Amino acid sequence: MVRRVMMDTNFWIYLKNNPNKLEEFHRRVNENEVKVLFSSGNFIDLLKYHEQDHLSKIIAETVDLYVPFQSQEGRYYDISEEPASLIPTPIDRKAFASQTQMLDDDLALRYLFRTADWETPKAYFEITESIRDIHDKYGFENSMGYIFREYLEEGDDKKILHQENVQPKEFIRKMLELHRIDQMKNEEKPDGNDFADMEICSHAILTSCDCLFIERKWINQNVIENVVDRLTLDGPELYTNYNNFLSNSCIN
Numbered sequence: 001m002v003r004r005v006m007m008d009t010n011f012w013i014y015l016k017n018n019p020n021k022l023e024e025f026h027r028r029v030n031e032n033e034v035k036v037l038f039s040s041g042n043f044i045d046l047l048k049y050h051e052q053d054h055l056s057k058i059i060a061e062t063v064d065l066y067v068p069f070q071s072q073e074g075r076y077y078d079i080s081e082e083p084a085s086l087i088p089t090p091i092d093r094k095a096f097a098s099q100t101q102m103l104d105d106d107l108a109l110r111y112l113f114r115t116a117d118w119e120t121p122k123a124y125f126e127i128t129e130s131i132r133d134i135h136d137k138y139g140f141e142n143s144m145g146y147i148f149r150e151y152l153e154e155g156d157d158k159k160i161l162h163q164e165n166v167q168p169k170e171f172i173r174k175m176l177e178l179h180r181i182d183q184m185k186n187e188e189k190p191d192g193n194d195f196a197d198m199e200i201c202s203h204a205i206l207t208s209c210d211c212l213f214i215e216r217k218w219i220n221q222n223v224i225e226n227v228v229d230r231l232t233l234d235g236p237e238l239y240t241n242y243n244n245f246l247s248n249s250c251i252n
Contacts, residue, residue, distance in 0.1 A: 002033045003250050006067075006204040006236070007213040008197065009045035014242055015062075016055055021246065026062065028251040035064040037079075037207060041199025043086045044118060052113035060106035067203040072170035077206045083109045088118065120192035128190040132181045140182055147174045163230065173202045175227045183221040201227075204236050211250035212236040 015022040029036060038059060046055060060083070068078050068085040078085070083105055087093040096115075100108040135143040145152060145159065151166050152159040163171060176198045197215060201224055204212040218224055219238045228235030239245040 002035055003210040004035050004037055004207060005029075005211045005213075005250050006037045006039060006200060006207070006209045007042075007245075008200050008215055009042050009049075010215065011213045011242070011245070012042065012046065012055060012059065013049065016051065016058055021242070022058065024246060025251070028246070029062075032251060034251050036062050037065045037067055037203070037209060038063040039067045039200045039203040040069045040086050040088075041196040041203065043112075043116075044120070044196040044199070045193070047113065047116055047118065053110050056109035056113060057106045060104070060109055065207075067207060069199070070169050070173075070203070070206070072167060072173065075168055077169060077203075079207065083112060086112065087116075120195040124192070124195050125190045128177065128181065131178065132184065132190075135178070135181055140178070143178055143181070144175075147178060168231075169202070169206060172205050172227060172231070173198065175230065176201055176223060179223045179226045180221075183223065205231075205233065208233070209236045211239060211245070211248055213239045213242075213245045216240045 015025060066080050066083060066085050069088045070077055084093050084097045087096055100111055131143055131147060134146050145161055148161055148166055152161055180194060201218060219240055224235060
């Protein structure tokens with residue numbers, strides 16, 4: 001049975017900084033039926049990193065499938081074997097593909113890192129603050145009704161949300177954000193890094209990954225588990241420890 005794994009940005013940097021661990025990881029995924037997935041959230045994070053040339057080579061040699069930004073419409077997710085799929089807009093994607101069609105994946109990724117200027121959308125901060133304000137005033141369930149308000153139906157004395165009517169991509173992504181807001185401390189500000197992390201988490205759930213290496217706060221605060229519990233899906237096994245992940249059953 002083919003198993004799928006996804007890792008957050010910290011793990012990719014760890015592999016770059018630890019050649020022996022990278023060699024071990026390659027050996028294990030090659031010896032077993034393992035596919036390594038790379039999220040557009042990883043790419044956003046790594047745009048801020050300073051050694052993309054080396055990482056481009058590692059990513060190209062390691063990744064089997066790229067998971068681009070997902071529209072929230074439809075019940076099927078997008079996935080590709082091409083690094084160009086990470087580009088958000090079809091016009092830019094087509095232009096990039098025509099310019100790099102003769103390049104190997106590592107060179108295409110290197111070029112993409114050098115030319116991309118994407119960042120966390122400003123709308124993310126505004127939306128987070130709006131939902132947080134409603135959450136603080138009216139609680140979790142009413143906040144859930146707000147973010148899925150177009151799906152609400154009239155009940156006897158209140159509006160009712162039937163979550164099965166919500167598109168899976170939209171439900172997973174928005175519920176990750178709502179559960180993250182539910183865990184935020186009073187003085188805590190929206191973090192642009194959370195946007196990339198939520199892309200990685202949602203893509204790991206959508207693509208039925210068996211294992212996910214992710215920042216500790218997403219596990220300690222049960223954000224991912226709380227979302228998966230609302231779905232009829234098995235969530236990925238979650239890891240924050242490098243050695244535990246490298247020795248886990250997903251890649252052995």
